[in-house]
Amino acid sequence: MHRLKYDPAAEAVHEAMPSPASEELTLALADACHDPIGVTEPYGEDDGVMRMIITEQAFAVLLVGNTLKTITVLQVTYLG
Numbered sequence: 001m002h003r004l005k006y007d008p009a010a011e012a013v014h015e016a017m018p019s020p021a022s023e024e025l026t027l028a029l030a031d032a033c034h035d036p037i038g039v040t041e042p043y044g045e046d047d048g049v050m051r052m053i054i055t056e057q058a059f060a061v062l063l064v065g066n067t068l069k070t071i072t073v074l075q076v077t078y079l080g
Contacts, residue, residue, distance in 0.1 A: 005072045013076040021057035036064045
């Protein structure tokens with residue numbers, strides 16, 4: 001299982017989102033900690049490192065670090 005880390009700006013956007021959208025993204029990020037490649041989409045070239053989570057109202061850009069088992073949330077965009 002991977003550990004979740006946040007860029008401070010991405011965390012601020014996630015915390016400012018309305019509750020339903022925030023919860024949906026939180027659940028998707030939790031799923032990504034268990035299966036970082038299976039539940040995410042490639043971001044640009046499919047290198048297995050830069051990934052995206054897309055929910056109904058938001059998307060997040062992730063950096064998957066397999067050596068240290070981390071997922072860093074680099075950017076969160078609220079679409080709602």
